[in-house]
Amino acid sequence: MTITQKISRAIAAGLLALPLLAYGALAANDIFDLSPDQPGRIRAEKDAAAVSAIPKDFKFTSPGKFTVAVSPGGPPLATYATDAKTVVGADPDYALAIADSLGLQLELVPVAWADWPLGLVSGKYDAVISNVGVTEQRKEKFDFSTYRQGLHGFFVKADSPITSIREPKDAAGLRITVGASTNQERILLKWSDENVKAGLKPIELQYYDDDAARILALQAGRADVIVQPHAQLVYIAARDKNIKRVGTLSAGWPERSDVAITTRKGSGLADALTLATNDLIKNGAYARILARWQLSEEALPESRTNPPGLPKS
Template sequence: MAAATVLLATACGSTSKPVAGGPVAAEGSTSASLPTQDVVSGVQTDPALKAELPASIASRGTLLLGTTQPTGLSGLPHDGVDAAGKEVGLDVDLRNAIAKKLGVTWDTQYGTFQTIIPGTQNGKFDVGWGNFGVTKAREKIVDFATYLTDGQAFLGASSVSADKISTLADLCGYTVATSPGSTFQQILTNGASQCSAAGKKPYQVQYFSDSAPIFLGLANGKIDVLFGPTLSVKYDALHVPNTKFLGQISTTPVGVVTAKGSPLTKPLSDAVNALIADGSYAKIFAKWGVPDTEVKSSQINPDPGF
């Protein structure tokens, strides 16, 4: 259970989104340049979906949401805070559209990635949201309703000789930064023997729970490669000076988290599918420039493959 706990306590990223953008990225993105299309207000409540909610939730009219509190623009495209103090981002638009489709509002409670899934398990939150990748270990004690596909990808300093990383063996000899207690740590740990098997110098892994030292390390040559979520790494490659996208090695379904056996899982999944059907979902992903991360349909507890 200890191994599962490590994976369950963290998201695709980590404790404070160290691989989902950072202060350097924020310098290249201003509130003035953020997309401002209204892709939520036109979403209509579906009475049939609202009827799927437990009576206590429907009468209360709110869902307790456990998520992390964004600061600045460092978490984009997932989430951030604009100059006016308003939360913005793909995740913000999507979960607000889900709430409108279900005819409820979010009562947002902020926590850390380590506390969101346990809080969902113990009833502190009705729903957990934080780019949580679906894994078999996590599915043992929580349920998922998927809403996008992310992956595991690499951002390199411009000084790195490699132009593409397709396997972990391509990392041999590099210093790699990622987040502790994450799926990325698991992948790097499991693949560490590939370098010795190929007769190459092993890669060295450094763990950070904050993005600032990662981007500083990429800038000053102390870190060669960042290993993180594809959606965010692609965004960083466009906004962080002197970096380049080096490719991804795998994909992972990402989902809303609910307690195991929760009656909320199906309505949440059905709401995503309703947004897909009426076109609202595609508009949200187009707004944030990541249509290649869409799902064709939301699934409940899909087989993640690992």
């Protein structure tokens, strides 16, 4: 292909993408409330047991407030609302419910993902609620109170004959598109090895430059399955209505891997947050928050403080 042809193709693709992006934004607002006022937010009652578990000498960043860092990486977990400044999503909703449980006002601080560890250690905020997975390496510096499962999703075209992927044999011989050097790729390579040892076909992994290219490959029939973080694909499926979930995969396969509220190591706040989460689970507020953002698949039966995390690589 000549340089002129490449440029022409790129221009054509860009022009085609503009109406698709505009439609996607409109459709997203029909499915998820991305308004700054968030009238459907789930609120919680003050939890006396959780409040009592806060160490007497613990000093919140701002008196009377629960200051929480969140990275607005994209819906449905956390994104900027239609006013381009208010952060909304499942993680902000959960942070609000925890603040309610502690009898505090929520102070949400948007941060870049790379900046949260230093900001937390230096006391800029009391906690991070931003899809942080529990790992053994992170546990050396931070405490954790789990609140969601870390899941990857198996999604296919809406009219695909594939109905379920739960274990390695279900994926034998399939063309699966996945991000290079990701945890999903690592797991699927192990699945493929297991299939070959069992006399089944290997998994054909496909790599593309970005998420949009992977979605297009799936829609065009060049790939059978796409595997990405579950929440990302839930949003795309609800927005575009042309892909469907056929299974989930734990980020810690074969063990469960959880997402957690992250606090400073030894601050003593983690146990109170775990108590608050378990109360939200018992009274149903937790389930309603996840359902509001179509993340019920990621629900935990209970919250734990500092459970086993992903091992050091």
